[in-house]
Amino acid sequence: MIDFGYGLTPSSTLKIENVANPAFEELRQREPDVAKCIACGSCTASCSAGVFTEMSLRRVILSLQRGREKETLPMLQHCMLCGKCLLVCPRGINTRHLILSIGKVYKMEEDR
């Protein structure tokens, strides 16, 4: 093989050819309200951890839906479970409970 000094780069495109996402389905079974998120960002705006870190619950939920959990799950480790997002969510999602459920479904305890 020749080294040209440059080469092929992976694509950033979210390619959804096989739409199955069993982990998110499991989360939806356990926490049906997760589907109610409208990505308004109220949670991110009020997030205590978000002030100091890149934590954004809105982005976490979206990335789980798209099957790209690796990109955002580490964010959740910044969450202090203060529950401010629960107070501001216009769709009344129990965000605190949701975060705990995400931890269980995506086996986050082991990483901590």
Next chain:
Amino acid sequence: MIYQGKQRIWSEYQKEIPTDHWFYVRSCIRQSFFPASEKTFLEILRDRLGKDVYETPHHTTCGGIAYHSEAIPQETVMTIIARQFALMTEAGYENYVCSCITSFGLYSEVIEDWREFPELLAKIRENLWKATRREFKIPTYLAHASDLIYKFRNQIAEQAKFRLVNKATGEPLRVVEHIGCHYSKMFPSKGVGGAEYPYVLAGMVESWGGEVIDYPERRHCCGFGFRQYLVKANRGYSVSNTHKKFESMEPFKPDMIITNCPGCPYFLDRWQYVIAEQTGKTYGENGYGIPVFTYEEVAGLVLGYNPWDLGLQTHQVAVEPLLDKMGIPYKPEDKYKGPRGELLQRPDFPMNIKCC
């Protein structure tokens, strides 16, 4: 795929193309990498079709590649273009035909800008006068050289010695057409067939017996990206975009690729070589690549030109599998000969992509 749906769109984008009297300007890239293509274009128009196509030795680059890599400001490129138009005006022509898609897109854009901002046009006239004491008229008609081949495609078909047909099976060849972004993406109405389903090459292919393949990434850029190729550090962008196109067209098993823009055939050809040498992957049959051609080369093959007069020996991806399919006779021993029939030492074989 519903073919009539495309026909409906094609019928909506039929630009007016005058039949004769053209002021001709060349392309930096086509001259450097496909000089025989421009020669073939002029021969077809002048000698076979009897058209008046005028070229002055004083014309230069339009500056497009320099402009699109930010090596010169917009005002500079506009003034260079104004100088080209001045040469046309002085030669007594009104129809302007260029051999390059970057130029064609830029001319279209500049003329549009001048129309929208008359003070800008005045500024450019002043610049040109200061720098060269020249004055110019804006061309009445602007065409890309492929528009003319498109216009005369049926006359070329009438004189054809070979067709884009597999001689062994009688089936039409499966042809990928690649338009080049600046042909009509900015101004769909300036291109034959518009921006989404351009017909300029498809029309040639159909007229010469082939079948056009519409694959998912057909509209995607070849990956040139100006600075993204010109600077070595950026070439990952360029090869990755070409790779994306080849991955997308592969399941359609194309026999060949026909291109509009001077740069695209170079990238579609050479990046196949790079992909093969880096990853081992080839996209044609039996370890070959998919041969890539300029539209002039395809016109030349159809008209029975000697493949080595067309410059097909300077392609990295071997063209012989296609010549064989079309039943075009050629002498392998002549491939690497010089102007006086002297044998030049032949190129090395690449490792992973088959060559003849």
Next chain:
Amino acid sequence: MGKIYDRLAQDYRIKEGLKACISCGTCTAICPAAEFYRYNPKKIVSIVQSRDDDAIIELLKGDQIWYCGECLSCVTRCPRKNAPGLVVMALRALSIELGYFAESEKGRQQLPLMHAMQRNVLNYGYCVYPETFAYEKHPEYGTVGKWVKDNQKAVYERLGAHLGQIGPGALRKIPQESLDELKAIFDVTGATRWMEIVEEKSQEKAREMGLTMEEYEAQAFNQTSRCHLNDED
């Protein structure tokens, strides 16, 4: 609002290319650069539209604006008749004018690019010309490309080009009086000034980086840090 924005708004490409963006993402969806670089044209337009000078200066000094390939595929798709590609071109021009280009790795590529392009245009009248297209800088030219280079005169003659000859034809020698006109155009329209800015700012930057000009230029042409493409951290 901002002074930098006002200056940017003078550029005809902003007048032409930025009406009002609704952040719908049709541009990013098909952008060749967005797919392989950490790049999103929609975000660039959104920043320019905000007229926030600090944010615009950050763009002018950063790598992002140099990722675009100027294919202008975005122009076809925008439902508001914007042209994100033209907006990027205006940003690049201002980055050069203000000397900010030298602050980013991708911006520093201006030096080798302008050397190659301006010299080709002024010395030969072409943007690309065989005499200056070096195989060492273009290994992808391939084994056939090497063969063309090794037999340049014979191959071009065989293919009917008039490399370096007088009169019309492919790769002909363009008469000196025409090249003189190009030089005059460069002087009148700012291309010469651009070269001066780029030389001067690049020299400053090279000193700051502790590099000779040759090293600086070679580094800009050849090297890329692991922060631009998608796969890199």
Next chain:
Amino acid sequence: MSQNVVVIGGGPAGIEASRRLRDLGYTPILIEKTPVLGGHLARWDRLFPEGIEARTVLDPMVADLDGIKYFTETEVSSINRLKDTWVVKLSNGLSAQVRAILLTTGFDLFKAEKKEEYGYGIYERVITNADLEDWFKSGAAPQFDAVNVIGFVHCVGSRDEKAGNRQCSKVCCVTAVKQACEIKEKFPDATVYCFYMDLRMFGRKYEDLYLKAQKDYGIRFVRGRVSEVSEDNDGHLFVKAEDTLFGKPLKIKMDLLVLMAGMAPAADNHQLARMVNIQTGEDGFYLPQSIIGSPCTSSREGIFFAGAATGPKTLPETLSEAASAALAIDRYLKTPQKK
């Protein structure tokens, strides 16, 4: 003998206004160019937000046309001003002299093939909202091998300067959500996406429908305008958009794509406007005296509007505007004529 009023356009606005005028003691002459009354409603299967059948709204209206002279497959040939009346000549040879004309010409469904990049009329698996209603209503589904991934594209020919329609068509967001739920009922295992720019759930119970679509139907919403559709070698579609909330390009392989074609001004608006010498806006819809204060009155005496002829409207808005127009005409006709 009661006074005649000409009503041009036999969709819901025209029918409802005619009934109201009749109830007020007039004899409406209702003109419809197609063979059936009901306009787009006659083609629709079910209505948002609750999913009632369209015919349960339309059928009682069409069954109650006593006292209304109506002509289908009839067009207006000319309209001329004669003193303080309008002389309306019809393509069936009849003519009427009236003091008031009501324009209820509605809208045209945007021709989705004009959005060339979406490939309607080129890719077989690309259909429109209207095609889908036809399918639902007739039960004759197109014959595709598998329908596992389905997309809905909002704003097709709406909010789009290139397509020549800058306006929001108002009803497509909620229609898309309604149709997404319906198709999910037909294909319970399918994954359904809605590509939107903004979700304009402005009406009563619309937001509830959206919530239901998310929670009960699992519809996946992607904020991003579809940029390009293409076809692979077995006829399936690739749909490209930016997932703007994620900030990355998105490419999904789909089995069916439904384009939410918006409301475009009716093609014959210009011709009718010329006949009675009134203005259309630059968007092609008729210009009422005031969009807020007098949406049913034109700048010309005796010319009135109702429904989507003056811009995109929902069905209930159209019906109530038809009633308003009838009252406005009644008031006009009862005002003593100037000598």
